Amino acid sequence: MIVRATILCFLAMTGATNSAAQDTRSSNATHPRNSKHEWRYYNGDLGGTKYSDLDQIHTGNVQDLELVWQFRVPDFVEGKNTTLQFNPLMVNGVLYLATVGQKIVAVKPDTAEPIWTFDPYKGSGATGKTRAILYWENGDGRRIFYGVANGYYCLDADTGELVESFADGGRLDLTKNLDHDGITRRYDTRGPGVIYKDLLILGGSVGEGPGQANPGHIRAFDVRTGERKWIFHTVPHPGEFGYESWSPDSYKYVGGANAWGGLTLDPDRGIVFMGTGSATYDHWGGNRVGDNLFANCVLALDAKTGERLWHFQTVHHDLWDYDLPTAPTLIKLFKDGKEIDAVAQPSKMGHLFVLDRETGEPIFGVEERSVERSEIPGEYTAATQPFPLKPAAYTDQHFTLDDVTDLNPEARAYVLEQLKDFKLGPIFTPPGFQKLVMLPQFNGGSEWPGAAFDPADNTLFINSSNEAEWISMREAKVEDEITLPALGERIYQAVCSNCHNMNSGGSLNGVEFPALRSVKDRLSREEVMKVITEGRGQMPSWTSFLDIEREAILAFLFDDRHEEKIDTENLQFTWTGNIPYLSTGHHDFHDPEGYPINKRPWGQLHAIDMNTGDFKWSVPLGTYQALENKGYPPTGTFNIGGPVVTAGGVIFIGATLDARFRAFDKKSGEELWHYQMEGSGYATPSTFTYEGRQYVVIAGGGGSIHQTPSSDSYYCFALPQR
Helix, strand or coil, X not given: CCEEECHHHHHHCCCCCXXXXXXXXXXCCCCCCCCCCCECCHHXXXXXXXXXXXXXXXXCCHHHCEEEEEEXXXXXXCCCCCCCCCCCEEECCEEEEECCCCCEEEECCCCCCEEEEECCCCCCCCCCCCCCCEEEEECCEEXXXXXXXXXXXXXXXXXXXXXXXXXXXXXXXXXXXXXXXXXXXXXXXXXXXXXXXXXXXXXXXXXXXCCCCCECCEEEEECCCCCEEEEECCCCCCCCCCHHHCCCCHHHHCCECCCCCCEEEECCCCEEXXXXXXXXXXXXXXXXXXXXXXCCEEEEXXXXXXXXXXXXXXXXXXXXXXXXXXXXXXXXXXXXXXXXXXXXXXXXXXXXXXXXXXXCCECCCEEEEECCCCCCCCCCXXXXXXXXXXXXXXXXXXXXXXXXXXXXXXXXXXXXXXXXXXXXXXXXXXXXXXEEEECCECCECCCCCCCEEECCCCEEEEEXXXXXXXXXXXXXXXXXXXXXXXXXXXXXXXXXXXXXXXXXXXXXXXXXXXXXXXXXXXXXXXXHHHHHHHCECCECCCCCCCHHHHHHHHHHHHCCCCCCEEECCCCCCHHHCCCCEEECCCEECECCCXXXXXXXCCEEEEEEECCCXXXXXXXXXXXXXXXXXXXXXXXXXXXXXXXXXECCCEEEECCECCCEEEEEECCCCCEEEXXXXXXXXXXXXXXXXXXXXXXXXXXXXXXXXXXXXXXXXEEEXXXXXX
16 A cells, blocks of 8 residues: 655654654664665765665566655645755664755654654745755764754754754854854755764865855864864865965965765775865866865865875866766775775766775876866966776767767757857867857766665666756956946856856756746745845855845846946955956757757766776666657666665666656666656665565655756655565
């Protein structure tokens, strides 16, 4: 029987402990390692392998999976742009879920019957993205940690109540103790941190636009009190290693270089690993001359002290928003008769960097290759960029006229005509004044969900997107006098365009944001001003804006007050000073029917032998229903969501635009089963056993990626009971 847990179940939820929490708790509550029956950590374990040694569900019976329950989150609002990106945890007989409003809900694993809920917004109706929570236990009790906006919360895992002895009444302010100028700016954590002994180690998300942003320093806090224990400056201060790879004053105003995709941990060695993002501003770097350590780096730190053990930079002086979007996966491999502990770092570029876990040395070699230099005045591009010798890139990296879509003659002719105004070039061609086709696009390649690793045969499984977008640069010229909406447009281009496109929405770090063209139809001026001033969900508050700058944004969005002119002399925007060039935004590029301009496949799932660096297989991932109806084989689609691999020989993955949850044979890549959800599964599934039955759970929240509709459900599957 399918149990549909609806909002009615929440009428009894008051935040107090339900007896079910006690009834379902495992007696082995203090065991520090992940049990094979649980999903205790984000991505399955501390190494992020997304591997489960469960085999009750296997290649011979996966086609018999049935839907056990569908849990509809209670704060979903039809027509509102939301998504679910959460990787559920199952610990001590309790399954933890996150809602579109960033509530945490504890439910029974077999029925989704609610036990308790925690609402960080206290009924305000705000929404946001939560990808992970951390679970911790010892003799002091059981706790859950997770990030909401600029805060990090600590909850009692049994009751859902705040642990008031942690930080400020159970909430840690992430904007404090950051060794910066003290101005409150965005610093949130959708991805996971890790807990090493008594240390809570966190990265986070910061702004990437030309306005000043927080640096992405890595910090450790006391897991009981929230006291800061160490900090690693990802934008080095004077006298620190890497300082010379920046302009002398970069540490004062450059932000970014942040581990927004989460962290992984080798607890035996006491090493914490992360992939870091771009430095700000991420499309012009004339004020940060040099390679810019530790932006775009695989970084290994001593988990106890925060001391740098090694780093490997995957992009020098990033101009493409080619963040490392996920933490490296901890793997083992055999090479030259020797077992090697390594890390495998996916990337937006489609490069997989395989590095020795203790030294950071490339296992299969990396070659520095010459790349084109920038035409933008004052820009100092790196002369070379690193290319792994093996494995080969798992997405296309050079769009040419031969790569134009062959879906049909009309689409091809349309794209060829459009391309007469565009520049084409290989990966790492710098953005310039002419429109540049970028392949892979700004979201990859790979995104934040990362790879799965099967230790049985040292195979890594990774999904990739293969779509082109375009970008161009323009001068950030500000006249002595400017109209109010014109100033608002400049501010939009400088601060908002990386996240919000005007017509089709947009994304940053895999998080989707609504289009701004229709904001005046959805919100009043007062409501928009409140969002700008106070923030909402994943959008930070822009308290540093002058009043006139806020008014200018409103004038631009509401298309009025065109006769009002203001002097620009006293405007405080950074781009009027040391950011003289801005991108025009990240632009989708599709044929007349909305399909990508390049040839298929547009998304793939790959299996890579990590002993050799060779591909075992690559298959299309996803389909377009309209093309499927015309008889096209699977084309692949843009995808965000991670794979899980099991000892039963099955790979589970959602991720695709078509809202299907799929199972593949790990040996061949053959699709064995799929289930049509109501919304796309832009999340990583979890699998566990409860009372002897194996379950697989995934969030199917959809969202605004490529205009896919938002939805409200978690889906749980198992084999029929005999």
